[in-house]
Amino acid sequence: MLSLVGIDGWALDQLKAVSPQLRLVLRSRIIRNDLPPMSRLSEPELAKEYGVSRQPVREAFITLMNEGLVEVRPQRGTYVKRIDYEAVLNGRFVREAVEADIVRKLAKRGDSALVKDLRSQIAQQKNVPEDAPEEFMAQDERFHQTLANAAGFCKAWDYLGGIKAQMDRVRFITFEEFPISKLIEQHEAIVDFIEQKAVPQAEAAIRAHLREILNSLPRMQELYPNYFENLRDIPNED
Amino acid sequence: MLSLVGIDGWALDQLKAVSPQLRLVLRSRIIRNDLPPMSRLSEPELAKEYGVSRQPVREAFITLMNEGLVEVRPQRGTYVKRIDYEAVLNGRFVREAVEADIVRKLAKRGDSALVKDLRSQIAQQKNVPEDAPEEFMAQDERFHQTLANAAGFCKAWDYLGGIKAQMDRVRFITFEEFPISKLIEQHEAIVDFIEQKAVPQAEAAIRAHLREILNSLPRMQELYPNYFENLRDIPNED
DNA sequence: GAGCGTTGACTTGTATGGAAGTATGTAAGT
DNA sequence: ACTTACATACTTCCATACAAGTCAACGCTC
Numbered sequence: 120m121l122s123l124v125g126i127d128g129w130a131l132d133q134l135k136a137v138s139p140q141l142r143l144v145l146r147s148r149i150i151r152n153d154l155p156p157m158s159r160l161s162e163p164e165l166a167k168e169y170g171v172s173r174q175p176v177r178e179a180f181i182t183l184m185n186e187g188l189v190e191v192r193p194q195r196g197t198y199v200k201r202i203d204y205e206a207v208l209n210g211r212f213v214r215e216a217v218e219a220d221i222v223r224k225l226a227k228r229g230d231s232a233l234v235k236d237l238r239s240q241i242a243q244q245k246n247v248p249e250d251a252p253e254e255f256m257a258q259d260e261r262f263h264q265t266l267a268n269a270a271g272f273c274k275a276w277d278y279l280g281g282i283k284a285q286m287d288r289v290r291f292i293t294f295e296e297f298p299i300s301k302l303i304e305q306h307e308a309i310v311d312f313i314e315q316k317a318v319p320q321a322e323a324a325i326r327a328h329l330r331e332i333l334n335s336l337p338r339m340q341e342l343y344p345n346y347f348e349n350l351r352d353i354p355n356e357d
Numbered sequence: 358m359l360s361l362v363g364i365d366g367w368a369l370d371q372l373k374a375v376s377p378q379l380r381l382v383l384r385s386r387i388i389r390n391d392l393p394p395m396s397r398l399s400e401p402e403l404a405k406e407y408g409v410s411r412q413p414v415r416e417a418f419i420t421l422m423n424e425g426l427v428e429v430r431p432q433r434g435t436y437v438k439r440i441d442y443e444a445v446l447n448g449r450f451v452r453e454a455v456e457a458d459i460v461r462k463l464a465k466r467g468d469s470a471l472v473k474d475l476r477s478q479i480a481q482q483k484n485v486p487e488d489a490p491e492e493f494m495a496q497d498e499r500f501h502q503t504l505a506n507a508a509g510f511c512k513a514w515d516y517l518g519g520i521k522a523q524m525d526r527v528r529f530i531t532f533e534e535f536p537i538s539k540l541i542e543q544h545e546a547i548v549d550f551i552e553q554k555a556v557p558q559a560e561a562a563i564r565a566h567l568r569e570i571l572n573s574l575p576r577m578q579e580l581y582p583n584y585f586e587n588l589r590d591i592p593n594e595d
Numbered sequence: 596g597a598g599c600g601t602t603g604a605c606t607t608g609t610a611t612g613g614a615a616g617t618a619t620g621t622a623a624g625t
Numbered sequence: 626a627c628t629t630a631c632a633t634a635c636t637t638c639c640a641t642a643c644a645a646g647t648c649a650a651c652g653c654t655c
Contacts, residue, residue, distance in 0.1 A: 136431065136637090136638070136639095137638080137639075138419075138638085138639090161606080162606080162607070163606090171639080171640090172639055172640045172641075173607095173639095173640085173641090174412075174638080174639060174640070174641090175638080175639070175640095177416075177607080177608090178415075178416065178419055178638095181416055181419055181420060182419060182420075182423055185420055185423055191607075192606090192607085192647095193374060193606085193607055193608070193646075193647095194605095194606055194607050194608080194645070194646040194647055194648095195606065195607075195646085195647060195648085196605095196606060196607080196647095197606090197607080203512075205512055206512050209510050209511075209512040209513040209516070210512075210513070210516065212455075212458070212510055212513055213451075213455050213510075213513050213516055213517075215458070216454040216455045216457065216458040217450075217451050217454045217455065219454065219458075220450070220453070220454040220457075272447050272450055272451075273447075274441075274443055274444050274447040274448075275447040275448070275450055275451050278447070278448065278451055278516075278519070278520060279451075281516070282516060374607095374608065374609095375608080375609075376608085376609090399636085400636080400637070401636095409609080409610090410609055410610045410611070411609095411610080411611085411637095412608085412609055412610065412611090413608080413609070413610095415637080415638090416608095429637075430617095430636090430637085431616075431617090431636085431637055431638075432615075432616040432617050432618095432635095432636055432637050432638080433616085433617060433618080433636060433637075434617095434635090434636055434637080435636090435637080
């Protein structure tokens with residue numbers, strides 16, 4: 120109970136409760152592919168690593184299981200869940216539906232202060248170096264969250280958090296072939312249409328933007344077949 | 358460890374793990390308003406009631422907290438969460454967006470087998486006695502789940518589960534003034550438009566259907582103000 | 596050598612005790 | 626009468642011990 124510093128350098132605050140912190144640490148490590156699919160997550164091992172007892176680790180596992188990030192098989196072991204192709208497609212569909220309605224609302228309104236904010240964010244996105252995909256993803260997250268907030272649905276964004284986690288795992292594994300500049304162009308198009316109050320075009324733009332992951336997903340399944348749950352091919356969602 | 362039968366008659370299967378079962382039992386009791394908002398949930402008390410130790414109860418609490426159904430305040434106590442007006446509105450918005458896209462897909466297709474299935478479900482809905490709202494809600498759940506399934510997004514429906522829980526709490530409290538026949542008519546309209554492949558009309562019908570709760574929500578806030586989290590009035594979501 | 600049963604070292608699930616923090620009621624002091 | 630300090634009975638959180646299931650390796654039997 121001395122260290123409280125994991126092998127990856129994450130330090131736990133002794134004052135706050137342990138299990139929520141562990142949850143965040145492990146969640147981040149899984150999403151960033153620091154703990155790849157099918158990694159074994161031993162309760163006592165992690166407990167020793169972070170200098171705590173098994174119970175907080177176990178409680179973190181429970182939450183991660185509810186988020187679909189780990190799979191605990193009783194009396195057998197706990198493992199990082201493989202990526203469920205169908206779940207990613209379903210989650211992407213949900214995101215597209217929700218964000219399409221959000222953008223429609225915003226385009227009807229055409230709030231100029233919002234447009235200004237989004238434009239400044241896009242400028243920052245362009246300054247992100249090519250080899251720092253993690254930073255771009257944080258910016259991207261902020262962009263989409265700003266959209267939800269402006270429409271008055273910040274809690275709706277929270278609902279999408281679990282869905283986004285699954286998609287982000289995919290993006291972190293294949294970020295080499297991640298068309299950052301293309302994504303930024305799409306962001307610009309969305310903002311332009313919002314400013315022009317061009318509702319159908321804005322909706323089409325956000326939908327196209329969120330379909331982008333469909334391009335990398337099949338290729339990723341070829342490159343890393345072991346990372347996926349069900350390999351029965353699901354050509355597309357229509 | 359003899360009884361394993363709660364005060365409400367729910368029996369726990371000794372063979373399966375305890376905490377997931379407890380989770381389901383408590384979840385159901387909360388949604389059905391058997392455990393109203395702000396009820397105190399004592400760890401040792403529930404443990405004694407169901408004849409298990411405190412740990413499984415605690416683990417059930419963690420999941421319920423993640424679902425937004427209970428609120429655990431450290432060293433203070435665990436309570437059934439009050440209904441968050443804004444969260445319900447946000448959840449409703451998400452559901453509308455997703456189900457609108459689902460129905461659009463189905464209307465484009467116009468699957469006659471699906472239409473037949475839905476019609477038979479509607480016939481069953483009409484047979485539900487007026488004083489059995491719980492049974493109607495089960496039928497309603499099945500109806501909407503069938504839509505999601507037919508569109509190939511059964512996992513998307515799972516994502517909406519947590520959202521639906523919050524909405525169902527509202528419906529269970531105010532089911533007296535629950536316009537069952539009106540809801541059935543709306544179901545019929547949706548199916549009709551799907552059959553006719555009338556895409557925009559079908560979308561409008563499902564959106565109107567899911568807006569229905571907005572009628573009962575403000576009245577409910579008047580009747581049961583103590584059941585709500587933030588009483589700052591949020592007139593509507595637009 | 597092949598097949599089978601057993602043992603033992605794992606795993607997670609549950610029970611229980613103690614540590615730290617919070618609310619409450621009581622008694623002393625003003 | 627009112628405030629303040631303290632003792633006590635709670636609460637959740639964490640640590641530890643035990644129970645029960647799984648799996649692999651070993652040794653025995655055939």
